[in-house]
Amino acid sequence: xxxxxxxxxxxxxxxxxxxxxxxxxxxxxxxxxxxxxxxxxxxxxxxxxxxxxxxxxxxxxxxxxxxxxxxxxxxxxxxxxxxxxxxxxxxxxxxxxxxxxxxxxxxxxxxxxxxxxxx
Amino acid sequence: xxxxxxxxxxxxxxxxxxxxxxxxxxxxxxxxxxxxxxxxxxxxxxxxxxxxxxxxxxxxxxxxxxxxxxxxxxxxxxxxxxxxxxxxxxxxxxxxxxxxxxxxxxx
Numbered sequence: 001x002x003x004x005x006x007x008x009x010x011x012x013x014x015x016x017x018x019x020x021x022x023x024x025x026x027x028x029x030x031x032x033x034x035x036x037x038x039x040x041x042x043x044x045x046x047x048x049x050x051x052x053x054x055x056x057x058x059x060x061x062x063x064x065x066x067x068x069x070x071x072x073x074x075x076x077x078x079x080x081x082x083x084x085x086x087x088x089x090x091x092x093x094x095x096x097x098x099x100x101x102x103x104x105x106x107x108x109x110x111x112x113x114x115x116x117x118x119x
Numbered sequence: 120x121x122x123x124x125x126x127x128x129x130x131x132x133x134x135x136x137x138x139x140x141x142x143x144x145x146x147x148x149x150x151x152x153x154x155x156x157x158x159x160x161x162x163x164x165x166x167x168x169x170x171x172x173x174x175x176x177x178x179x180x181x182x183x184x185x186x187x188x189x190x191x192x193x194x195x196x197x198x199x200x201x202x203x204x205x206x207x208x209x210x211x212x213x214x215x216x217x218x219x220x221x222x223x224x225x226x
């Protein structure tokens with residue numbers, strides 16, 4: 001059974017760095033074709049894809065945010081991380097991680113973690 | 120980036136209605152299009168992949184189709200559990216891009 005779960009700070013101040021963790025089970029990111037993406041959704045709005053990392057360690061970023069994003073994975077291939085630098089109020093959203101296979105559709109999603117940027 | 124233009128943004132529907140939601144891609148995405156249903160406070164749920172393929176466990180009243188750069192999600196004989204927000208996603212190329220969403224509500 002594939003499950004993903006996001007975790008994060010809940011709230012942080014503007015200009016700080018947001019660190020998120022996606023912990024998953026039921027698959028290994030070392031398996032050929034596996035990809036984990038980060039996607040966010042401000043309240044009442046649509047979804048925005050942020051970044052992805054694949055089984056080979058290749059990383060992909062949304063150009064609109066690329067300078068602020070860093071995606072990585074742990075050596076056990078059971079966690080993926082996302083860092084967003086210099087956050088501001090516009091980064092307030094629910095952040096999801098999702099699994100795909102060879103970059104195809106997002107078949108499995110985490111429950112999401114809400115992050116509020118506020119002073 | 121590939122733009123996904125989704126319409127309508129909202130629909131007020133009745134039980135038993137046939138509902139169609141459409142996404143138009145700004146570039147060729149082939150069949151790299153999937154549809155998701157999102158309930159309040161929940162994560163999106165995959166409904167259709169590859170433009171026309173029904174995900175396991177999704178009721179057969181849901182279907183997907185393609186006509187050129189237009190992709191449609193159709194719900195035949197709407198049931199109350201089908202309310203929510205529906206999004207399309209193109210995964211032809213990064214950055215993935217989503218449609219703006221369609222909110223289905225009961226009249």
